[in-house]
Amino acid sequence: MLFVEYRRETIATLLLKRLTEQKVDLKRQFIDSKPLIGHFVLDNLLPNDLTKEIHEKFPSTKEVIQKKNIRESKYIAYQMNAYDSLLEETIYAFQDKRVVNIIKEICDLDSVLPDENLYAGGLSMMGKENFLNPHLDNSHDADLKNWRVLNLLFYVTPDWKKSSGGSLELWPKGLKAPSIEITSKFNRLVVMSTHKNSWHSVNKVTTEGVRCCVSNYYFSENPIHNSDKFHVTTFRGRSNQKLIDILLRLDNQLRKGVRKLFKIGIRENPHKYKK
Ligand SMILES: O=C(O)CCC(=O)C(=O)O
Numbered sequence: 001m002l003f004v005e006y007r008r009e010t011i012a013t014l015l016l017k018r019l020t021e022q023k024v025d026l027k028r029q030f031i032d033s034k035p036l037i038g039h040f041v042l043d044n045l046l047p048n049d050l051t052k053e054i055h056e057k058f059p060s061t062k063e064v065i066q067k068k069n070i071r072e073s074k075y076i077a078y079q080m081n082a083y084d085s086l087l088e089e090t091i092y093a094f095q096d097k098r099v100v101n102i103i104k105e106i107c108d109l110d111s112v113l114p115d116e117n118l119y120a121g122g123l124s125m126m127g128k129e130n131f132l133n134p135h136l137d138n139s140h141d142a143d144l145k146n147w148r149v150l151n152l153l154f155y156v157t158p159d160w161k162k163s164s165g166g167s168l169e170l171w172p173k174g175l176k177a178p179s180i181e182i183t184s185k186f187n188r189l190v191v192m193s194t195h196k197n198s199w200h201s202v203n204k205v206t207t208e209g210v211r212c213c214v215s216n217y218y219f220s221e222n223p224i225h226n227s228d229k230f231h232v233t234t235f236r237g238r239s240n241q242k243l244i245d246i247l248l249r250l251d252n253q254l255r256k257g258v259r260k261l262f263k264i265g266i267r268e269n270p271h272k273y274k275k
């Protein structure tokens with residue numbers, strides 16, 4: 001137990017070191033992008049050997065949950081005691097007070113709260129043909145108390161290239177304008193703010209490999225913009241997916257209606273780490 005706790009702290013210390021080294025540049029990246037979708041990209045996040053080990057400990061796609069519908073096609077895992085403990089330690093290293101604090105400073109937010117229950121976080125894996133259509137993340141936590149404000153996405157698959165597909169796409173000027181494409185490169189951290197205009201997606205994976213990502217979400221008592229309003233996760237089709245776009249808009253309306261009717265949803269959100 002002590003060893004496990006030490007491990008988490010050690011990883012957090014390494015994260016802190018790298019974020020501190022690059023703090024000025026990261027702040028600049030975030031401030032420059034803030035009027036649209038605030039984000040920063042940090043390469044070589046952890047020592048290469050450690051990131052390789054994290055990747056090696058990822059479960060196979062057969063040991064995790066598959067999500068496959070018109071919105072998205074991917075694999076997720078959040079019951080972290082079912083997998084190698086290094087994965088749990090890595091996820092929670094991003095929730096260490098020191099790490100949360102420096103990210104808060106870089107992104108110039110007044111309060112941020114990590115998501116201990118992994119309400120939306122955990123591991124995500126995407127194999128060939130998997131994708132995530134353009135969407136806005138849900139605005140709130142499960143209790144509708146705090147706002148979801150930052151996504152922290154740590155990509156760990158060695159040798160992942162732009163040509164492998166599976167790039168994160170940000171759509172700062174909406175889905176009709178060009179996107180910013182961010183390759184899911186090995187040992188890269190992307191932090192992006194989430195609000196009512198932060199449209200993002202993941203394009204299709206084109207390689208045989210699996211794109212592995214360690215995800216964390218931070219919440220806050222305050223939204224990114226004062227004008228932000230409650231919304232459910234909202235998906236859209238790409239400009240060449242006219243029919244899918246109609247279906248997704250309908251699907252958004254249905255989920256929104258259900259949410260309104262039952263406030264907290266009909267059942268407890270199943271995406272939660274039960275310790
Ligand atoms: O896997 C990614 O790069 C993005 C995932 C995503 O959209 C999210 O976690 O909200």
Ligand SMILES: [Fe+2]
Pocket residue numbers: 135136137200
């Ligand atoms: Fe998202």
